[in-house]
Amino acid sequence: MAETGRPETGPETGRTGNGTDLFSGYIGGGVIKRWRIVMFQIKNYSDEQLAFVITCLFHESIDTPEFKDWCVKISESKDAPSFIYDLMAFDGPLFKIHQSIGYVPYWEHTKDDEYALYGIAVLRGTHPYDMPISSSEALKSLKKSSEIMDLFSKVFDFIKL
Known part of the structure; x- marks a missing residue:
């Protein structure tokens, strides 16, 4: 599991290699938006x-x-x-x-x-x-x-x- 709680593999996710995940959200089986999920921890330095x-x-x-x-x-x-x-x-x-x-x-x-x-x-x-x-x-x-x-x-x- 990624830190976002989403699986790291699968058709709906993809690693960009620089600390971000690409994720497509689904509602009722349809793709609603392509999201960039920032993976750095807010409380820690990066x-x-x-x-x-x-x-x-x-x-x-x-x-x-x-x-x-x-x-x-x-x-x-x-x-x-x-x-x-x-x-x-x-x-x-x-x-x-x-x-x-x-x-x-x-x-x-x-x-x-x-x-x-x-x-x-x-x-x-x-x-x-x-x-x-x-x-x-x-x-x-x-x-x-x-x-x-x-x-x-x-x-x-x-x-x-």
């Missing part, structure tokens, strides 16, 4: 979660103090790397954040996921500087990508939307 958090920061879904609050929260994890403490004190230009880490962590996502993160920024009253879509399109993307809102709410449980 590179994928760090990449998601940094993506939120770049998309202005969170601000720097909230990023640092997440670093404090995740530093309590037994798996937290030592550079988390460097990130707590990071005050350089955002594009240099990966230099503090030493590599670029990866979170597999789609353009729609990115647009949904812009939607969270808009929902929170921010208009990102170089957002490639309109505010209304960002909010529509967020509405279509409820799993991004759920993930955001779990990762940033200290932020109320």
Whole structure:
């Protein structure tokens, strides 16, 4: 069994090889939607979660103090790397954040996921500087990508939307 409680094999699931499962839900025998299930543990550190958090920061879904609050929260994890403490004190230009880490962590996502993160920024009253879509399109993307809102709410449980 996968951590999601779903079987790891079978016609309705498939491993992507990067920490996510593909799963098709069924209602009355019909496929209703193809879901991406994020497999990282919210309370424990993972590179994928760090990449998601940094993506939120770049998309202005969170601000720097909230990023640092997440670093404090995740530093309590037994798996937290030592550079988390460097990130707590990071005050350089955002594009240099990966230099503090030493590599670029990866979170597999789609353009729609990115647009949904812009939607969270808009929902929170921010208009990102170089957002490639309109505010209304960002909010529509967020509405279509409820799993991004759920993930955001779990990762940033200290932020109320």
